[in-house]
Amino acid sequence: MDLELNGKRAIVTGSTAGIGVGIAHSLAREGVRVAINGRSERRGRAVVEEILAAGGDAVLALGDVADDDGAKAAATAALDGLGGVDIVVNNAGGFAGNSAVSSVFNIPPADWLRTFDMNAGAAVRMIQHFGPQMRDRGWGRLIQIASGNAMMPSGETPDYAASKAAMLNVSLGTAKALANTGVTVNTISPGIIYTRSVKAWFRQIGEREGWGDDEAKSEAWVLKNYSPQMVSRIGRPADTGDAVTYLCSPRADFINGIHWRVDGGATPTIT
Numbered sequence: 001m002d003l004e005l006n007g008k009r010a011i012v013t014g015s016t017a018g019i020g021v022g023i024a025h026s027l028a029r030e031g032v033r034v035a036i037n038g039r040s041e042r043r044g045r046a047v048v049e050e051i052l053a054a055g056g057d058a059v060l061a062l063g064d065v066a067d068d069d070g071a072k073a074a075a076t077a078a079l080d081g082l083g084g085v086d087i088v089v090n091n092a093g094g095f096a097g098n099s100a101v102s103s104v105f106n107i108p109p110a111d112w113l114r115t116f117d118m119n120a121g122a123a124v125r126m127i128q129h130f131g132p133q134m135r136d137r138g139w140g141r142l143i144q145i146a147s148g149n150a151m152m153p154s155g156e157t158p159d160y161a162a163s164k165a166a167m168l169n170v171s172l173g174t175a176k177a178l179a180n181t182g183v184t185v186n187t188i189s190p191g192i193i194y195t196r197s198v199k200a201w202f203r204q205i206g207e208r209e210g211w212g213d214d215e216a217k218s219e220a221w222v223l224k225n226y227s228p229q230m231v232s233r234i235g236r237p238a239d240t241g242d243a244v245t246y247l248c249s250p251r252a253d254f255i256n257g258i259h260w261r262v263d264g265g266a267t268p269t270i271t
């Protein structure tokens with residue numbers, strides 16, 4: 001299928017590492033010119049070089065999207081580098097504290113607000129920046145990357161789970177605000193995707209369980225004890241990237257206001 005994306009222009013926030021890199025590569029393979037965003041210039045340049053070497057087109061759009069000035073700098077660099085933006089993928093996110101094993105009782109209120117800013121706030125900044133331009137041009141794609149935690153909080157990192165749930169709400173509300181304009185607004189919630197944080201988590205599990213760096217054993221442990229799925233592997237950034245790319249396509253014009261779980265069947269519910 002020709003996804004008819006050739007020549008479109010996208011910014012992918014948080015695309016200097018992890019899932020964002022997978023999204024950027026997938027879009028670039030379809031001929032989308034991509035602005036690579038993050039805070040690390042070194043990692044960002046490396047991703048731009050990878051895409052150029054593969055025959056795609058990419059520019060750098062550095063900036064901290066959890067911050068008003070940083071988000072503005074990233075948006076301006078993307079506009080300058082690409083001449084316009086048709087697609088925004090709000091992928092940057094995370095949580096303010098240092099521990100992936102925190103609880104509602106030990107996260108300071110300031111960290112809750114910071115985590116909200118890193119996820120929902122970052123998406124809102126980009127939506128506010130680019131949404132009106134897309135509406136005026138009569139075409140656009142706004143994709144939010146949430147998380148399975150938005151629907152099934154584990155009790156650990158509750159600030160992260162709540163801020164991802166807020167992204168679902170922001171996304172659908174934005175879809176309604178932009179209804180019948182040619183701009184579609186959708187959300188994807190990845191399950192466990194192999195990135196640097198998952199790699200570090202696997203190492204912690206291996207050390208605790210006694211098999212050290214054997215990632216296959218940690219993956220099996222996670223699939224059995226933490227996240228039983230209907231596909232017997234954890235995800236890769238490309239799994240998310242290809243789903244995002246389809247939603248960005250003009251061929252997906254009839255899909256608006258949805259929430260897709262790209263998680264190997266880890267959240268087997270109807271809604």
Ligand SMILES: NC(=O)c1ccc[n+]([C@@H]2O[C@H](COP(=O)([O-])OP(=O)(O)OC[C@H]3O[C@@H](n4cnc5c(N)ncnc54)[C@H](OP(=O)(O)O)[C@@H]3O)[C@@H](O)[C@H]2O)c1
Nearest residue numbers: 014016017018019038039040064065066093147192193195
């Ligand atoms: N991995 C998973 O299993 C998983 C599952 C569900 C949802 N998610 C979500 O998927 C998204 C990507 O996660 P990931 O695992 O790929 O993370 P990752 O490997 O840690 O990469 C995060 C990326 O975002 C950038 N970034 C972080 N905060 C930023 C900010 N404030 N402004 C600009 N760039 C920022 C980082 O670049 P710099 O360091 O250069 O700033 C990096 O490029 C996140 O929203 C995460 O919550 C991940």
